[in-house]
Amino acid sequence: MPNTQNHTTPLRILLIEDAEDDAQLLVDHLESEGLVFDWRRIDTERDIIVKLQESWDIIISDFSMPHLNGTRALETVRRLDPDVPFIFVSGTIGEDTAVKAMRSGAHDYIMKNNLNRLLPTIQRELRDAQARREGRHAEQILRKLSLVVKQATDSVFITDSKGRIEYVNPAFETLTGYTADEINGKTPAILRSGKHDVAFYQQLWRTINCGDIFKGTLINRHKNGELFHEEKVITPLKDAQGHITHFVSTGRDITARVYVEHANARLISILEATPDLVAIFEQDGRIRYLNRAGRQLLGLDFEEEVSTRHVQDLVHNDTAQQHISQALLAVREYGIWNGETVLRVAEGKRLPVSQVMLAHRNADGTIEYLSTIMRDISERKHFEAELQHQTNHDRLTDLPNRFFLVDRFTSALEYAKRHGEYVAVLFLDMDNFKRVNDNLGHAAGDSLLQQVAQRLKGCFRSNDTVARHGGDEFTIVANDIKNSEDVLRLLQKLRTAFERPIFIGSQNIYITFSIGIALYPHDGDQIEDLLHHADIAMFWAKSSGPNQYRFYASEMNARSHELLKLEEDLRLALDREEFLLYYQPQLDLRSNRIIGMEGLIRWQHPVRGLVSPADFVPLLENSGMIIPVGEWVLRQACRAHRTIREAGFDNFHVSINVSAAQFSDEYLFDKIKRTLQDEQMPQQALELEITENILIKDPISATETLRAIHGLGARIAIDDFGTGYSSLAYLKRFPLNVLKIDRTFVSDLIDDPSDAAIAEASVSLAHKLDLEVIAEGVETIQQLEFMRTHECDMVQGYYISKPLPWLELMKFLQRR
Numbered sequence: 001m002p003n004t005q006n007h008t009t010p011l012r013i014l015l016i017e018d019a020e021d022d023a024q025l026l027v028d029h030l031e032s033e034g035l036v037f038d039w040r041r042i043d044t045e046r047d048i049i050v051k052l053q054e055s056w057d058i059i060i061s062d063f064s065m066p067h068l069n070g071t072r073a074l075e076t077v078r079r080l081d082p083d084v085p086f087i088f089v090s091g092t093i094g095e096d097t098a099v100k101a102m103r104s105g106a107h108d109y110i111m112k113n114n115l116n117r118l119l120p121t122i123q124r125e126l127r128d129a130q131a132r133r134e135g136r137h138a139e140q141i142l143r144k145l146s147l148v149v150k151q152a153t154d155s156v157f158i159t160d161s162k163g164r165i166e167y168v169n170p171a172f173e174t175l176t177g178y179t180a181d182e183i184n185g186k187t188p189a190i191l192r193s194g195k196h197d198v199a200f201y202q203q204l205w206r207t208i209n210c211g212d213i214f215k216g217t218l219i220n221r222h223k224n225g226e227l228f229h230e231e232k233v234i235t236p237l238k239d240a241q242g243h244i245t246h247f248v249s250t251g252r253d254i255t256a257r258v259y260v261e262h263a264n265a266r267l268i269s270i271l272e273a274t275p276d277l278v279a280i281f282e283q284d285g286r287i288r289y290l291n292r293a294g295r296q297l298l299g300l301d302f303e304e305e306v307s308t309r310h311v312q313d314l315v316h317n318d319t320a321q322q323h324i325s326q327a328l329l330a331v332r333e334y335g336i337w338n339g340e341t342v343l344r345v346a347e348g349k350r351l352p353v354s355q356v357m358l359a360h361r362n363a364d365g366t367i368e369y370l371s372t373i374m375r376d377i378s379e380r381k382h383f384e385a386e387l388q389h390q391t392n393h394d395r396l397t398d399l400p401n402r403f404f405l406v407d408r409f410t411s412a413l414e415y416a417k418r419h420g421e422y423v424a425v426l427f428l429d430m431d432n433f434k435r436v437n438d439n440l441g442h443a444a445g446d447s448l449l450q451q452v453a454q455r456l457k458g459c460f461r462s463n464d465t466v467a468r469h470g471g472d473e474f475t476i477v478a479n480d481i482k483n484s485e486d487v488l489r490l491l492q493k494l495r496t497a498f499e500r501p502i503f504i505g506s507q508n509i510y511i512t513f514s515i516g517i518a519l520y521p522h523d524g525d526q527i528e529d530l531l532h533h534a535d536i537a538m539f540w541a542k543s544s545g546p547n548q549y550r551f552y553a554s555e556m557n558a559r560s561h562e563l564l565k566l567e568e569d570l571r572l573a574l575d576r577e578e579f580l581l582y583y584q585p586q587l588d589l590r591s592n593r594i595i596g597m598e599g600l601i602r603w604q605h606p607v608r609g610l611v612s613p614a615d616f617v618p619l620l621e622n623s624g625m626i627i628p629v630g631e632w633v634l635r636q637a638c639r640a641h642r643t644i645r646e647a648g649f650d651n652f653h654v655s656i657n658v659s660a661a662q663f664s665d666e667y668l669f670d671k672i673k674r675t676l677q678d679e680q681m682p683q684q685a686l687e688l689e690i691t692e693n694i695l696i697k698d699p700i701s702a703t704e705t706l707r708a709i710h711g712l713g714a715r716i717a718i719d720d721f722g723t724g725y726s727s728l729a730y731l732k733r734f735p736l737n738v739l740k741i742d743r744t745f746v747s748d749l750i751d752d753p754s755d756a757a758i759a760e761a762s763v764s765l766a767h768k769l770d771l772e773v774i775a776e777g778v779e780t781i782q783q784l785e786f787m788r789t790h791e792c793d794m795v796q797g798y799y800i801s802k803p804l805p806w807l808e809l810m811k812f813l814q815r816r
């Protein structure tokens with residue numbers, strides 16, 4: 001017979017039976033019915049307690065036992081296992097007892113003499129026990145589920161198949177504002193917002209009525225009228241036959257997310273529309289997003305291009321890049337940075353911008369990204385610069401005003417202190433301004449001041465400052481002043497600039513100034529002191545009459561006054577033919593003949609008498625007048641030589657001095673060539689004396705000029721040899737003919753062995769270089785004999801003759 005049980009393992013049956021035979025009888029019967037099972041027999045309450053530690057599929061118990069009564073056994077079993085099927089099999093149990101036993105938890109009772117009913121009863125009880133277990137399990141799950149639903153943050157409601165709400169969870173109540181009591185029995189249509197059309201709901205119902213799951217976003221309306229967005233899933237529930245019995249709706253409130261998305265979209269459209277540059281970038285500066293204004297400014301069209309850029313690429317130069325690096329550090333540290341920088345925009349142009357940089361942090365405080373907004377401040381900058389200019393400059397003349405002057409003055413003093421130079425402060429007061437203003441009116445006065453300002457500016461270098469002090473007063477701060485002569489040159493420049501009149505209306509107005517001068521550090525090292533002293537000096541100048549200047553330090557006044565006057569006179573000297581050329585004879589020690597002469601300039605001043613070249617040649621050189629005057633000397637010397645030639649003197653030369661300023665005259669060569677031709681001068685009869693400085697200052701151009709002159713046939717002598725820094729070896733590089741030993745070595749050579757040694761060595765070395773040697777300043781016979789002994793070729797000096805005027809020279813030559 002087949003085993004009727006469902007177990008794959010044998011059933012486990014516990015027999016509570018005192019009679020072993022009866023137990024065996026029962027076992028035999030069940031086995032004969034085909035039941036496969038394990039079994040145990042027990043007959044005490046203690047055994048029950050022990051055995052029920054194990055699991056049993058069914059318990060079959062006798063009712064009347066000597067040591068245990070059936071009711072007691074049932075109670076003990078039920079206490080330990082409420083579910084296990086319990087069947088009484090007894091020969092003695094009466095109807096009443098059996099009913100009572102059933103009420104106490106027995107599942108059935110069977111008479112021992114009617115065991116046929118036992119197997120079906122066992123099978124039925126096993127099934128029922130299984131069902132009970134499953135039911136209880138289902139109940140537990142349901143309880144858990146309902147707890148989950150109750151505590152869920154998603155809103156849940158359940159309707160019947162007609163859509164009438166049967167259950168809502170607390171989240172639903174919160175989301176919709178309706179309580180379970182208010183809404184149970186109603187349909188979800190109560191939540192409709194009017195934002196979806198009829199077709200939308202028809203589609204929803206069609207889906208779920210077909211047994212499919214609906215997923216979608218619904219806009220519903222809260223009890224208070226506000227809209228909310230729900231991400232919804234509606235699942236139909238079916239019974240065993242597949243009929244829909246319920247619908248379960250779960251919904252997630254996504255209103256905030258929808259708003260954020262809307263807000264983001266809105267934000268992006270705002271960022272794209274703003275004229276400010278907005279960038280979002282990584283901590284290291286790589287750009288994630290650059291708005292339209294930014295892309296246009298930088299000429300970047302594509303997102304890929306933007307993403308390869310660095311925020312530092314946006315800015316103009318190294319300084320701005322450093323700025324941004326510091327900003328990145330600051331924003332990481334403090335979360336915000338405010339500043340200004342300069343953007344590099346199209347065509348390498350600069351755009352000043354104000355900038356705010358922000359750090360955006362994650363919930364844990366780490367930085368997620370950085371953002372910056374930059375605003376074009378070029379107009380403001382322009383305005384600021386304009387304002388700054390207006391603050392610093394005089395409205396009428398546009399010259400720096402006195403406040404800005406102090407600024408520039410401070411820098412000038414700092415520079416001069418560092419470089420050991422002078423700074424000159426000139427205080428200028430126009431002599432005749434009041435008259436112009438009174439006679440021609442204020443407009444003319446203003447125009448005059450403007451033109452004067454322009455002319456003053458033209459006299460000075462850009463690092464000097466010409467400022468309007470107020471009214472008709474101007475202050476000038478001049479840098480790079482090496483000595484008082486430099487100041488005089490400035491004064492001369494000023495005078496020259498105002499030699500021309502200023503044209504106002506229909507009038508020519510000549511302008512003169514009273515000028516006070518103070519020198520740093522001579523007259524003070526504080527700005528206020530220097531300005532005050534220049535002012536005082538101006539007052540002294542003014543009180544001496546118009547067109548005067550005064551140094552604050554009186555000793556400078558005398559010297560500078562003299563120099564300036566001398567310079568003024570010098571300008572007229574050439575036209576007035578006040579220059580003379582003296583000649584100093586030169587003796588050839590080999591032949592004992594006068595073989596040449598040096599032309600030396602003199603100035604016959606109408607008042608001062610004969611002025612030494614030492615006093616005016618430097619002025620000629622500084623003013624550039626040496627060029628026309630030097631040309632005069634050349635012509636004069638060549639003419640004199642012509643007369644000497646014509647008087648029968650052969651093999652005679654004339655030397656003249658050529659200064660550095662003449663050497664930079666690009667026409668020097670042409671002038672020499674032309675003069676030689678004009679005076680039909682044998683070229684080798686002309687000797688040009690140059691100093692070492694000319695060679696050292698610009699050796700390349702000096703070589704070129706010397707070669708050209710040498711090429712003409714003229715001789716070149718190196719003058720003042722030994723006073724400069726050159727050596728004979730150095731001189732070898734130049735085309736020279738004569739070396740002139742300076743008179744400082746000659747004057748002491750009798751008493752000073754080192755001078756004697758220098759003179760001796762100079763002669764010997766010069767000869768080795770094929771140069772002739774002439775010693776100048778020979779005043780005694782001893783000096784002359786020294787030179788003769790040491791084979792010097794020629795001598796020049798008072799011992800032979802002082803420099804002589806032309807006629808006296810001729811007499812001298814004839815005498816010799």
Ligand SMILES: Nc1nc2c(ncn2[C@@H]2O[C@H](COP(=O)(O)O[C@H]3[C@@H](O)[C@H](n4cnc5c(=O)[nH]c(N)nc54)O[C@@H]3COP(=O)(O)O)[C@@H](O)[C@H]2O)c(=O)[nH]1
Nearest residue numbers: 600601613614617633657658659719777778779797798803
């Ligand atoms: N560029 C030009 N420079 C010129 C010119 N004429 C002269 N000078 C230079 O001026 C400096 C002074 O010249 P000067 O006062 O004429 O002095 C010369 C001689 O008088 C003087 N000398 C001559 N012999 C003696 C002497 O025995 N004792 C003594 N104490 N002085 C003497 O030496 C001067 C000659 O110098 P040098 O030119 O070096 O031969 C002077 O530097 C001239 O160069 C000119 O036309 N252009």
